[in-house]
Amino acid sequence: MEIIEAFTTSIQSVWLDSGFAAFTGGNFIMILVGLLLLYMAIVKEYEPLLLAPIAFGCIMANFPCTGFLTEPGVMQLIHYGIQFEIFPPLIFLGVGAMTDFGPLIANPNTLFLGAAAQFGVFVSLAGAMALGFTAQEASAIGIIGGADGPTAIYMASKMAPNLLGAIAVAAYSYMSLVPLIQPPIMKLMTSKEERSVKMDQLREVTKFERVVFPISAAIIISLLLPPVAALISCLMLGNLFRESGVTDRLSDTSQNALCNIVTIFLATGTGMTMNAENFLTVQTIEIILLGLLAFAGGTAAGVLLGKIMCRLSGWKINPLIGSAGVSAVPMAARVSQMVGQKANPSNFLLMHAMGPNVAGVIGTAVAAGTMMAMLAK
């Protein structure tokens, strides 16, 4: 009898200590959300490199009683990497090493397209404030329109840590949906004649320009906007590794090994912010809708300025490259190429669209910096 009693007590104790006892309906729903995201990553192949670890992180975040975020360990370390904005600049280091700034240097006018595409960020900011979010929260929500995951996480960590999960998920979801969201807006805003415009080949950019640009851009922007100095400096440092010609090993590490490792940590850590208590709120739905508004607004504003530049240049600029001003590199540039080639099969816009695309990365970081300087408490 005593043995049975001891056995029952032990079983009860194991049950009470287990996650099942503390498992809530919210956790169940969030695990389903995680499974849905995993399905989209693995079966539908929507940005699987990001979505798969985010989805798994989301599932892990909803295991009760793990102490992932409260007890020292690898999970808490990953969380610190996000909380203290360590991972986004490291991702930017890889992005810089992977990206050719040549098209931007060859045609600096494309910087304006990158600036115009930030319009969506500020429209969304205004919308979020109208819905009752604070100015700080609204600025973090608005940056989703830049379609720049690392900057969105960087901004959310600084301005609205409570909304980090929803903002990160919205930003990465819209990044992966660029090929679905942008083309209808681009087609709606342009005529077939405009989409068919062929652009002249870009001039050759010398090594001197390629090396001097990242160094001087880092100095100018960092001095002007210190809150985003880490992001911009890492972006430019990565690009300098690429272009200097003497740091091939560092460039290779930045764009491959380091970027992949940090992506695993950043994406898993982002997913781990999606616990039921923080995520299953009306605010999350509002953020996702505002993110869509921001993204669509940015695309439309980029194309609109592209149309104006097309007229001013005497039909030498294809307005479609304006949509690449949102900074999803290089996906947005590929979409410009795809839509342009549908209108005119002999049209090659990819390199031309890379200019506004890179400008978009810089523009989103600048927008984040101005908002941080203006609105940070």
Added chain:
Amino acid sequence: MGTQVSNPVVIMLINMTIVFAVLFVLSLYIRLIHKIDPTAEAATRIEPEEDDVEESAPVATKPVVQEGIAGETVAAIAAALASVGVGFSQVKAIRVAPRPGWGNVARSEGLTSLKMRR
């Protein structure tokens, strides 16, 4: 720490202006780099020289043929290259390539399957 502005439209206008201004300054700076680029002139000066080199008659060099390769084999290779528009003077050397184990296996498998199909 920034001053607290609460009007969303004002925030929008101020920020949009700053973003355009910063990127405008950057575009001016890119143009300045292009203007002061000391290598640009040298690069354009080198170009005609490169053209000259291209225009001069190519020096026909005899390929180095490994010992043991028959003259017929060299002739067959020359004919095959000529048929695809490659001049024999562009060939540096003709030698027997090392055959790694997996290559031999693949080749024998290919031959076997070809025989079976026949």
